[in-house]
Amino acid sequence: MQVERPKLTIWERTYLPQILHGLWLTLKHIPRRKFTRQYPEEKPPLYGAYRGAPTLVKDPEGRIKCVSCQLCEFVCPPKAIRITPGTRPDGSPDANVEKEPKEFVIDMLRCIYCGYCEEVCPEEAIFLKRDFAIAGYKREELQFNMEKLLELGGVQEDSIWKWKYKGAPPPDAPAAPKREAKVS
Amino acid sequence: MIPFLLINLVKIACVIGVMLTVVAYTVLAERKVCAWMQDRIGPNRVGPMGLLQPLADGLKFVFKEDVLSHHVNKVYFTLAPMIALVPALITIAVVPWGSQLMIPGLAEPVKGVIADLNVGILFVFAISSLGVYGIVLAGWSSNSKYPFLGSIRSSAQMISYEVCLGLSVVPVFMQVGSLNLSQVVEYQAHHVWLGLCQPLSFFIFVVSAFAETNRLPFDLPEAEQELVGGYHTEYSSMKFAMFFMGEYAAMFVASALMVTLFFGGWSLPFAPFNVPAQTLGVGLAHIGIFLVKVCGFLFFYIWVRWTIPRFRYDQLMALGWKLFIPLTLLNILISGVVLTLMSK
Numbered sequence: 241m242q243v244e245r246p247k248l249t250i251w252e253r254t255y256l257p258q259i260l261h262g263l264w265l266t267l268k269h270i271p272r273r274k275f276t277r278q279y280p281e282e283k284p285p286l287y288g289a290y291r292g293a294p295t296l297v298k299d300p301e302g303r304i305k306c307v308s309c310q311l312c313e314f315v316c317p318p319k320a321i322r323i324t325p326g327t328r329p330d331g332s333p334d335a336n337v338e339k340e341p342k343e344f345v346i347d348m349l350r351c352i353y354c355g356y357c358e359e360v361c362p363e364e365a366i367f368l369k370r371d372f373a374i375a376g377y378k379r380e381e382l383q384f385n386m387e388k389l390l391e392l393g394g395v396q397e398d399s400i401w402k403w404k405y406k407g408a409p410p411p412d413a414p415a416a417p418k419r420e421a422k423v424s
Numbered sequence: 425m426i427p428f429l430l431i432n433l434v435k436i437a438c439v440i441g442v443m444l445t446v447v448a449y450t451v452l453a454e455r456k457v458c459a460w461m462q463d464r465i466g467p468n469r470v471g472p473m474g475l476l477q478p479l480a481d482g483l484k485f486v487f488k489e490d491v492l493s494h495h496v497n498k499v500y501f502t503l504a505p506m507i508a509l510v511p512a513l514i515t516i517a518v519v520p521w522g523s524q525l526m527i528p529g530l531a532e533p534v535k536g537v538i539a540d541l542n543v544g545i546l547f548v549f550a551i552s553s554l555g556v557y558g559i560v561l562a563g564w565s566s567n568s569k570y571p572f573l574g575s576i577r578s579s580a581q582m583i584s585y586e587v588c589l590g591l592s593v594v595p596v597f598m599q600v601g602s603l604n605l606s607q608v609v610e611y612q613a614h615h616v617w618l619g620l621c622q623p624l625s626f627f628i629f630v631v632s633a634f635a636e637t638n639r640l641p642f643d644l645p646e647a648e649q650e651l652v653g654g655y656h657t658e659y660s661s662m663k664f665a666m667f668f669m670g671e672y673a674a675m676f677v678a679s680a681l682m683v684t685l686f687f688g689g690w691s692l693p694f695a696p697f698n699v700p701a702q703t704l705g706v707g708l709a710h711i712g713i714f715l716v717k718v719c720g721f722l723f724f725y726i727w728v729r730w731t732i733p734r735f736r737y738d739q740l741m742a743l744g745w746k747l748f749i750p751l752t753l754l755n756i757l758i759s760g761v762v763l764t765l766m767s768k
Contacts, residue, residue: 259731259732262731262732263728263731265731266461266727266730266731267461269460269462269463270460270461271460272463273463274463274464274465275464276459276464278465
């Protein structure tokens with residue numbers, strides 16, 4: 241295909257109008273609003289389904305929800321999760337739950353943030369939260385143990401009260417907040 | 425004799441000190457202005473608003489490993505960065521920074537120029553054309569292909585544009601009647617800035633100066649996309665820093681020459697700034713005026729760099745040989761005719 245080249249005037253053929261226009265354009269950009277995000281001070285906005293570090297959560301009464309069924313350990317594609325199962329002592333108020341994790345380690349160097357653990361968990365005990373800047377000076381620092389995972393996870397305010405009240409909220413419980421996509 | 429030496433040593437120290445500081449801050453300004461033009465912030469972590477960045481950069485250069493590859497020609501490889509930097513520092517000696525300073529306790533006023541040479545501009549061209557040796561030697565002694573290609577381009581470009589540069593300023597000296605840069609400035613202080621009566625001269629001088637200092641749109645010697653780093657690909661640490669400083673020092677000198685030849689040097693077109701200073705305050709103000717004008721041109725350099733894309737090599741050569749040289753010759757002819765008619 242033949243493309244007709246536009247006929248340029250002599251003034252245009254000096255390229256000066258384009259150069260002057262370019263200079264004006266770059267000058268106009270100097271006082272404009274800047275798009276830089278000053279990262280460590282200004283965090284980027286994270287949207288609803290963001291998948292950050294996997295964490296263990298507690299229920300509103302402060303109990304570990306994990307029952308060490310090990311489904312997450314089995315489903316984990318990079319084999320980042322390692323659970324040592326243990327039993328709950330007979331006298332404890334939640335003895336009917338029978339099992340709890342004795343130790344729960346996630347190797348953050350292996351985790352690929354796929355979220356399968358959160359999806360597979362029948363007890364809704366493991367959640368991918370919003371921490372994304374996971375760094376350490378040693379490899380050992382990035383083997384998150386149960387203590388660390390529980391600290392990161394905190395208390396999950398949700399409507400599942402299955403251990404004590406057989407699935408119904410307690411009579412005096414505040415209206416359970418709906419789990420919704422949060423924009424932080 | 426002794427006071428003469430002392431005064432000149434102090435002047436040299438001041439000029440070099442101010443110049444290298446301005447050079448360091450031009451690098452910061454380059455990064456800042458480029459960032460603003462691209463809607464970014466630019467370096468702002470070292471010191472308030474990033475003002476200590478040049479110090480951090482200098483420290484980094486000092487502590488970096490100085491790689492001396494086994495295939496280089498060590499003598500010329502070491503010599504090249506010095507040759508690239510020194511001419512720029514020497515040429516500033518004939519540029520008048522101010523009119524004169526009345527220092528209390530001294531009988532004679534101190535001139536605002538280190539060397540008041542009668543052949544001023546010839547000296548500048550003679551010394552600044554040595555700068556090409558630094559680049560050619562760097563490319564040749566590196567013994568590797570990208571530096572070599574870069575330095576070949578550079579030598580062809582600098583030699584071509586030196587002709588334009590030299591011819592473009594001829595009408596200025598025809599009008600002034602002297603090659604002494606101090607007298608050029610005084611002429612402009614009394615009459616009119618030469619940028620206004622010699623616009624074509626000014627335009628060609630500016631464009632050729634861009635080519636001489638290897639700045640975009642004519643930075644083919646270090647065209648990153650095709651030549652890695654160009655002639656300084658093999659350099660590291662302080663040797664690289666000297667090339668870098670040499671480039672910016674050459675920019676400073678070119679800006680100073682533009683100001684001196686076309687924008688009235690230290691003068692402003694109203695009293696008391698249009699005559700040589702009679703008090704110390706005005707003398708210092710003249711130096712300030714000169715530096716502000718130079719900084720304006722340095723900004724122009726940066727502004728153009730972040731606006732215009734690089735020329736192709738044949739375009740560069742065509743512009744120099746086919747357009748600028750005929751134009752400058754024509755300009756000399758026309759200026760000669762006009763000056764003769766006006767003197768009648």
